[in-house]
Amino acid sequence: MSLLSITDLANEVAGKPILKGLSLSIGAGEIHAIMGPNGAGKSTLAYTLGGRPGYEVTGGSVTFAGEDLLAMEPHERAAAGLFLGFQYPVEIPGVSTVQFLREALNAQRKTRGEEPLSGGAFLKLAREKAALLKLDPEMLKRPVNVGFSGGEKKRAEMVQMGVLDPKFAILDETDSGLDIDALRIVGEGINAIMRKPDKAVLLITHYQRLLDYVKPDFVHVLAAGRIVRSGGPELALELEEQGYEAVVA
Amino acid sequence: MSELATLPTRHEEDWRYADLAALETVWPVATETLTLAPGEQATRTLVLDGDSAVVRDLAVTLGAGAEFDLRVLNAGKAYGRLSVRVVLAKGAQFRFGAAQVAGGEQTVEIVTEVVHAEPDAVSNQIVRQVLGGRATGNYLGRVLVERGAIGTDGSQSVRAMLLDRTATANARPELEIYADDVKCAHGCAIGELDREGLFYLASRGLPPAAAKALMLQAFLSEAFAGAPDEETLTAAALAALEDVL
Numbered sequence: 001m002s003l004l005s006i007t008d009l010a011n012e013v014a015g016k017p018i019l020k021g022l023s024l025s026i027g028a029g030e031i032h033a034i035m036g037p038n039g040a041g042k043s044t045l046a047y048t049l050g051g052r053p054g055y056e057v058t059g060g061s062v063t064f065a066g067e068d069l070l071a072m073e074p075h076e077r078a079a080a081g082l083f084l085g086f087q088y089p090v091e092i093p094g095v096s097t098v099q100f101l102r103e104a105l106n107a108q109r110k111t112r113g114e115e116p117l118s119g120g121a122f123l124k125l126a127r128e129k130a131a132l133l134k135l136d137p138e139m140l141k142r143p144v145n146v147g148f149s150g151g152e153k154k155r156a157e158m159v160q161m162g163v164l165d166p167k168f169a170i171l172d173e174t175d176s177g178l179d180i181d182a183l184r185i186v187g188e189g190i191n192a193i194m195r196k197p198d199k200a201v202l203l204i205t206h207y208q209r210l211l212d213y214v215k216p217d218f219v220h221v222l223a224a225g226r227i228v229r230s231g232g233p234e235l236a237l238e239l240e241e242q243g244y245e246a247v248v249a
Numbered sequence: 250m251s252e253l254a255t256l257p258t259r260h261e262e263d264w265r266y267a268d269l270a271a272l273e274t275v276w277p278v279a280t281e282t283l284t285l286a287p288g289e290q291a292t293r294t295l296v297l298d299g300d301s302a303v304v305r306d307l308a309v310t311l312g313a314g315a316e317f318d319l320r321v322l323n324a325g326k327a328y329g330r331l332s333v334r335v336v337l338a339k340g341a342q343f344r345f346g347a348a349q350v351a352g353g354e355q356t357v358e359i360v361t362e363v364v365h366a367e368p369d370a371v372s373n374q375i376v377r378q379v380l381g382g383r384a385t386g387n388y389l390g391r392v393l394v395e396r397g398a399i400g401t402d403g404s405q406s407v408r409a410m411l412l413d414r415t416a417t418a419n420a421r422p423e424l425e426i427y428a429d430d431v432k433c434a435h436g437c438a439i440g441e442l443d444r445e446g447l448f449y450l451a452s453r454g455l456p457p458a459a460a461k462a463l464m465l466q467a468f469l470s471e472a473f474a475g476a477p478d479e480e481t482l483t484a485a486a487l488a489a490l491e492d493v494l
Contacts, residue, residue, distance in 0.1 A: 050452050053444065078454035090449035094467025100450060103463065108454035143467075144449075160453065 003028045003200045004049075004069075004168055009060035010225075011048050018044040020225035021060065026168075026200050033203045033211055033236060036222035037244045042204045043087060045222070046172040050084040051077055065167065078104070079111035081167030083160075085174050087204075089153040092144040097156065098126060100144055101163055108164065122163075129162030133189045150177030158189045169194055170202045175210035187213025208240040223248045263332065266387040266419050268356040271302040271328030280306045287312035287338070292477055295321045295331065296485060302328040309333065311341035313367070320476045321347035323357045324489035332360040337370035345374040346472035348486050351384035352412075352493030358387035365393065365431075369400040376405075376420075377472045379465050381412035381493040387419040392433060394426040401428065407437035410468055412461075412493065458494055465490050 002025040009022045018041045026032050036042055048055045049062065051074035062069040069077060092100070106116040117125070130137040133155045145153050154174055161169055171190070175183055191214055194201045203214060211219075211233065219235040220227045221244070228248055229235065239247050256276050257264040264272075285291055289312065297303045303325055311317055315338070323329045329351075335343050349357040363372045378386040392403040409418035422435035442464055450460035466487045473482040 050448075052448050052452075073457075074448060074451035075454050075456045075460075078452060084452045086449065086452075090443075090445050092443075092446050092449065092464065092467070094470055095463055100455070100463060101453070103459060104450070104453035104455045107456060107459060111454070164453065 002026055003065060004202075005063045007061050009045075009048070009062060010058045011044065012056050012058055013044060013054060017058070018225055019048065022222070022226055023060075024220065024227055026202060028200055029197045030217045031195070031201045031203065031214060032218045032220065033205060033216040034220050034222050034227075035205060035236060035239055035244075037248075040222045041225045042222055043172055046084060046087075046170045046204055049077075049082070049170055050074060075107065076111065078164070078166075079108040083164055083166035083169040085157045085161060085169060085171035087173040087176060089145045089148075089157050091146045093146055095144050096142060097140040097144050097160075098123070101126065101140075101160055105164060126159070126163055129159045129193075132162060132192055133158050134185050135159055151179060151182040154178055154186055155182065155189075158186055158193070162189070162193045165193070167198065168200050168202070170204070172204045173206065174203070175205055175207060183209060184213060186210075190214045208236050211236050221247060263360050263389060265389070266356065266358060266385060267330065268302075268328040271356070272304060272330075275302050275304050278304045278306050280308050282308045282310075283317075284310045285312055285315035285317055285341075288314045290316045292318040293320070294476070294478055294482065295319070296482075297321070297323045297329040297331060298325040298485075298489075300326045304328070304330045305332070307331070307333040309335040309343075311335065311337045311343060311370075313339040314341060316342040316344075318344045318476065319346075320473055320478075320482060321345075321359065322350075322482055322485055322489070323347065323359065324350040324486065325357075326492075327355065329355075329357045330360070331358075334362040334364070335372070336364045336366050337372060339367035339369055341367075341370045343370075343372040345372070346474070346476060347374075347376045348469040348472040348482075349376070349378040349380075349386050350469070350486060350489040350493060351378075351386055352381040354383050356385045356387070358389070360387075361390040363390075363392045363403065364395065365398040365401040365403060366395050368398050370398070371402045372404070374405045374407075375472050376407045377469045378409040378418055379412065379469060379490060379493065380409060380416035380418055383413075383415045383417075384493075385417040385419065388437075389419075389421045389423075391423040391425065392435075394424075394428050394431050394433065396427045398428045399430045401431040401433065403431070403433040405435040405437075407435075408468070409437075409439045410465060411439065411441055461494055462487065462490050465494075
């Protein structure tokens with residue numbers, strides 16, 4: 001049974017149709033990559049799955065772990081095990097990462113009927129994930145993403161993912177803004193956190209380079225709101241060599 | 250701002266947005282005075298809370314080089330008003346941080362008059378307001394730089410967050426300058442919570458009310474930054490927020 005199943009998904013953003021009948025099935029233990037030209041609807045897919053206000057679903061369905069994902073509020077989707085890695089992580093002045101992340105984790109645990117994590121246990125977990133991503137744990141005491149470099153923001157996203165330990169992660173251009181070393185650290189972090197038999201990942205990326213570290217089982221090409229081609233890892237290499245136009249045509 | 254014999258009217262600028270009916274219940278209001286000797290340092294925290302109207306009036310005189318840090322949380326369940334007049338002698342410093350939280354039909358307000366009477370004094374005012382329901386939050390702040398008060402540095406930062414379209418914020422930072430070579434800045438902004446931030450927090454699992462409370466607490470705590478009892482004030486502000494959310 002697939003962990004995430006998208007059937008004929010269509011949506012509108014500000015009255016404009018973006019996704020136009022997108023279908024995709026992702027099983028547990030799988031890593032999928034979605035590639036595609038600018039404006040194809042990649043980020044829209046990520047936001048729609050995350051439940052961002054303004055991304056109005058006009059057709060189709062999404063089932064996540066056997067439940068109707070589209071009927072859930074964004075925070076309920078998170079509690080159900082969905083994680084959205086932002087292309088542009090949002091800065092939140094005045095709110096420290098540790099404070100918000102602990103509240104978020106405990107809110108998720110409460111929804112799932114689990115006991116809250118104590119302050120000490122939480123800090124230990126956060127430090128462990130920061131070490132995995134080679135992020136100075138002191139940075140987690142600072143306001144969320146404020147004053148972080150592009151690379152630090154992406155690593156902090158992955159620290160959050162490690163702490164929240166989701167079943168399924170949609171990572172929207174997590175590789176953008178990363179230098180070569182950071183790309184390797186983030187790639188290895190994704191593998192360590194998510195490469196497990198009961199988890200799955202949907203990577204949204206423009207480039208092959210992240211896929212050198214996080215090897216996808218399936219690669220899809222998204223163009224004009226639909227999946228136009230699917231294949232194995234070799235498809236990403238073909239895209240890299242020939243460009244989208246040749247492959248999509 | 251000494252004790253007034255008759256109840257003010259809305260024609261008086263400082264009372265323009267006041268809840269006069271509530272004011273009547275506590276009238277007359279005695280002025281509390283505070284004088285800092287030259288070089289003296291003091292901090293004071295005022296929490297205006299409770300179920301009935303609270304109106305306080307302060308007159309502060311700062312001697313040369315004195316430093317006064319005043320923090321205010323105006324978050325009662327009825328009309329809450331603080332007016333404060335501060336006169337600064339040479340090189341004195343006045344730091345003011347105030348947060349107001351109101352909901353329902355409530356009016357909360359802060360009225361300040363900061364007088365730079367001599368050179369090189371510094372005043373810094375930060376006011377943050379969170380207003381829901383049909384509440385009204387006011388800040389009327391006047392900075393007066395007297396003749397010869399060169400080297401003055403005065404700033405006012407006023408921001409309000411409206412939780413509902415029916416809430417009202419009135420912000421009137423005002424500068425009156427009679428000296429050259431002074432640095433005065435003021436700014437005010439009235440807005441709503443950042444939707445992108447709220448979605449980001451929700452995407453991590455925070456329910457909407459918790460996400461809002463977290464962002465608003467951060468917003469209000471800007472008024473308490475660096476205060477000796479910053480944590481207590483921030484916690485009290487959060488408790489007040491929970492009532493209006």
